[in-house]
Amino acid sequence: MQSTPNYLWQMDDILGQGATASVYKARNKKSGGEVAVKVFNNVSYLRPYEVQMREFEMLRKLNHRNIVKLFAVEETGSSKQKVLIMEYCSSGSLLTVLEEPENAFGLSESEFLIVVQCVVAGMNHLRQYGVVHRDIKPGNIMRLIGEDGRSIYKLTDFGAARELEDDEKFISIYGTEEYLHPDMYERAVLRKPQQKVYGVTVDLWSIGVTFYHAACGSLPFIPYGGPRRNKETMHKITTEKPHRAIAGVQKREDGPIEWIYELPVTCRLSMGLRVQLESILPNILEADQEKCWGFEQFFAETNNVLQRMVIHVFSLPQASTHRIYVHTYNTLQLTLLGTLATNDHKQESVAEILRCSAGIFLDLVSKQTGVAPQSQRYFYEGHYYSLDPNLQVRDVSRTTEQNPLVMMSSECYDLMGVIYRDPAFDYPRFLPTVDVMSDCSTAKSVLSAVYQTLRVSQALIKCQEFILRGTYWLIENMNAECRRIFENKSSVLSILTCLKNTEGRITQLCSSVYGGSPEVGELQEQGECRRKLQSITNNLSSCSRASEKESILGLMHLEVTKFQDQLQADTSIQRMEHCLQKMQLIYKQFKKRRLQPRLVYNEEQIHKLDKINLGTWAKKVRSIFQDEVVQKYQESLAGHSNRMRLASDVQKHLILVSGYLGACVRDLGSYEESANCAVDRLAQKIQQMSLVPSTKSPPTSYLNQTQVDLALRMLQLRDQMKTVTCELEQNNSVIERLGVTSSPGV
Template sequence: MQSTPNYLWQMDDILGQGATASVYKARNKKSGGEVAVKVFNNVSYLRPYEVQMREFEMLRKLNHRNIVKLFAVEETGSSKQKVLIMEYCSSGSLLTVLEEPENAFGLSESEFLIVVQCVVAGMNHLRQYGVVHRDIKPGNIMRLIGEDGRSIYKLTDFGAARELEDDEKFISIYGTEEYLHPDMYERAVLRKPQQKVYGVTVDLWSIGVTFYHAACGSLPFIPYGGPRRNKETMHKITTEKPHRAIAGVQKREDGPIEWIYELPVTCRLSMGLRVQLESILPNILEADQEKCWGFEQFFAETNNVLQRMVIHVFSLPQASTHRIYVHTYNTENMNAECRRIFENKSSVLSILTCLKNTEGRITQLCSSVYGGSPEVGELQEQGECRRKLQSITNNLSSCSRASEKESILGLMHLEVTKFQDQLQADTSIQRMEHCLQKMQLIYKQFKKRRLQPRLVYNEEQIHKLDKINLGTWAKKVRSIFQDEVVQKYQESLAGHSNRMRLASDVQKHLILVSGYLGACVRDLGSYEESANCAVDRLAQKIQQMSLVPSTKSPPTSYLNQTQVDLALRMLQLRDQMKTVTCELEQNNSVIERLGVTSSPGV
């Protein structure tokens, strides 16, 4: 039993051991709370004093959820050795998790994303304080379970850490060889003299190896015989790796190196996440420190992945699930397109009302202009104008059908909302999980009984009952899946197909509306030009008759006041028509946008 003034621990209660220290599980003498104590050995005291004090100083100023907390620095009662009293992570390390049988081919996707999020957040805190860790590996990433049942990973072991800004270099060697940057590996493991200096990106190499290990369950660079037995080939693999390769394996002695550019098929990550990870790993597993990403770009790219939302797609024929990683602004674009349909519908109705009003004004103008006995040329222009007016009217009636789509869009929205409510109320998955948990408990009992040479009578009867119960729970899972899950999936698939067909119909109709409105604007412009010519000629005649008296006619032949008022009203109508045309031209952006909504992304 060892102790400090406030903590005590047993020497056989060891959590981990390194070259310079050992970590034990200890308890607070007053509260009984569990902590981890790091006890340094004699080798650690052979280091320079400033190196010994570096870890204390580092942990004192670091305070982050993803970094193991330092509670106190105390001394043992007998030897007066300094020990670090730290946060105890009860679930071991990331290495412990990877050594579990179910993680032989890497972590599950949800757990891997937690690892990435925690490591990135912890490293971001280190870089804010200008700290380089220099010994990142799964064994130095501790794990505990939060109150919500989710894992929390924390960086630990800052014995090799030191302050270093992005543009600074160092020459001392620290780290674990499988996760060591190739330049440092050459000097520390192969003992080859060199004059190279190292920067903060050596941590990125270690993170890249750690991420690959967590994703695949194995190291990325494996010479024949293993990294520790074939060190020269290990260094060759890491230094000669092509830029886009993320792994290299030598399968026979003195054989060629097989370069790997994609995560293996045994990896448990979805294709959607693999693509994201495969774009990051080559740029941090870069032996040339000048070509390697900096931390700023690394944080930007990893956060770009972590901030995406996951859309789950299940293929019933293939019985496989797919995960698609999209940004929230992608879904916002989809929502914006849907909202734009409603806005365009309102714009169509607004333009329709405007054109109908214009139609009445143009009809009144035409009647006023050609109410008398026009000349032959004016009769031709009148016929042309009326044909254009009829074309506008036809297009207006076509546009009016846009209002018929309002109810369709509204029903689609209500249907989606109803489906979401039904999905939230469904408990099929929870009931299946409950059945599976019961089956797992029975299976564990089977494994225990298998180790016994012989079962007594009572245990044998219980074993038979457990067999029956196992079959019952299995049938219940199958029943829930076949009778509820499959049926609901087929219903939702059919509903989705119907909604997509309706959406396609709305899009096609909006394209037609766009064409109708464009034709309205063109015809109205042409009609305006013809009407203007007729109004101008009539105005000239009125002006001549009102200003030049006739010698053959009596004074009563002068243009009377009614005719003057008619001419003024016609000119006023022409001006109003020009105003309406300008308004329509200003709505060209709306018309053009109607064409954009035909994209399949809506």
């Protein structure tokens, strides 16, 4: 037991150990509160006194949520050795998190963003005080859980830190070799003499390696045999890296270096976030300090990502999930681009407009899916969701991973589906001999592969759920559109019947007025009216196949319902999780045995059985994945592809029918105008013939019976035309609905 006036700790309660100090978990003697105590070893006292005191002074003036707090500097009772009393982070470090089997392929997207936000905020505070850390790595980023259950990451270990302005340089060497800037690596690790000086941007290199490690679960630069075994090649990879590359791997001894420009498919980040990260990493993983970003640009670009809102989108035609990162103040689509064709812009202005357009929602969706902005239609919670291009993103309904916007399009697209690598490639085999260290490492890799298999399985099943949900919404909305078309057709037929009766009465009255010999102009007009009525009749007959399409939708609905029932009854995820729980218990035993110098006979036999059982559980997980999850997913995609073709056919037919009905309504309106003109001319002709003194007064006694009959028929025709006009006015909504694209899924 060690102690200071206010704190005490046990030597076996160690939290971490470095080259110059060890950190222990300690307790406050009065309150019992937990703290971390940093105790320096003899090596640290060989450093100059000002270097020893630097960390004390540095921590005293730093005060930020994302930097480990210094509570006090005290002395031990016996040796009077100074120790640092610091904030205790109960959840270990970022390295601890990354070493968990479930994070072998990188952090989840939400956790990764928290890491980026915390590191950027902490580094920004350091730069405000002109401090360069010089030893950024996952092991020096501590973690604790906040009251809201979210992680909080804090920078620690300022033993190598010093005050340095942006334009200042230094020559001393600190840091951990996998995260060291290449220039520092050459001198510190390879021990090559050089006259180079180093600036504050060396921290950016370390941050870039740390971010890549957090995103992918592995280091970006890996020579054959590993960074610690092949140091010359490690330096070669980091110094010869092409500018846009973010990683380099040597897969065989003395083999070529494979440059990597994109994050691996096994990475758990979405395409939307990957694109953002892939634009940052090359500019901070830059060996040439002159070409590397400065901190000002780094903070600007990372905050540009962190300040964006995420909109979850599922593309139904492609069966693919997307996360769109866009600023809340952006509109849904950039309207300035349309002016480029008509206005003379300078190249710089065009570039600025194009740069701004990268943050616009509909354009970002188009980049990820290939669906043009004007072709995108959306559903939200089962209803058609109209997106005005001028609407600001902050006003869009909030989406979640489980409740995204579902995007439709009238066009057919190749299925994208879930992009993944078969986890079978990641399952290692145990060596036949008993080696507790090697077996524990292999068990960890097997467990990591099972976690990855489970995540891929969940993504495949979620994709099927979205497919069925979106298809159901699409069918329901197309059914509703079919019903609207039938209603519109009935309205048009009713008006058409009335107009046909009117047309017959006009013809009879015209024959009576002109004595069977109408003027040539009147004859032509009557012929044109009849042609319009025939055109309307023909168009309506073309709408008859809508009922056939409704039957197709009914069959699709039954099929979707059947698959939904099957998906709800699926237990593959639960069975895989059961296997994982059994494997976790075995892995815990492996970690315990790893600490033993050797196993006695009985323990060795149990260890062998555990290896067999671990392999059996892993084999069962692979079998469930390949024989059930993948097979059902592929069947689902095949069925979805067929349904999308049928839906596209129905949508196109509905557009056609809507066009026919729209033409009918326009012709009805045109005919009604022509008929009114014809009635007016007949009335004028009757007046000219002195059949009636006025169309507003009843016929007088001096008219003969034929003249009275013509007048009455004229008045009846007028009343009928008023009725038709009234019906057309009441059905203006028909014209309006048919004047735009009718189906929301189109």
